[in-house]
Amino acid sequence: MINRVSPFQIATQQLQQTQLQQKPAIGLDKNSATNKVSFGDFLKESINQVNQAQANSDKMTNALASGQNVELHDVMISAQKSSVSLTMAVEVRNKVIEAYQEMMRMQV
Structure with a gap:
């Protein structure tokens, strides 16, 4: 049976993993013990993760097409x-654009 997983849980877990693998966490203030990530940094990191996933998928697909020793199921999962x-x-x-448009329709 397949457990249901939210895409937001996956993105959060991936962001946490990449922060641990990289140098000090994004937005870490030396005077503060808490870890603060700005929205811009989070968005940039998320886009980089999507790009990495696309590049990895392309690399594995090309390896399979060229006859290298790559399992088909790994290529499909990627x-x-x-x-x-x-x-x-x-x-x-789409949600960000929708929220922006809703804010622009608000009367002040």
Whole structure:
């Protein structure tokens, strides 16, 4: 049975993993013990993750097409991961644009 997972949970987990793998966390203030990430940094990191997933999928697809020793199921999983991450990025973009348009319609 497949457990249901929210795309936002996946994105949050991926962001946390990349922050641990990289140098000090984004927006870490030396005077503060808390970890603060700005929206712009979070958005940039998310777009980079989508780009990495697309590049990884392309690399694995090319390796399979050229006859290298790559398992088909790994290629398909990579392609699905990149597809889901791109779909999520597009939906987040749509929601941001919708929120912006709603704010612009507000009367002050």
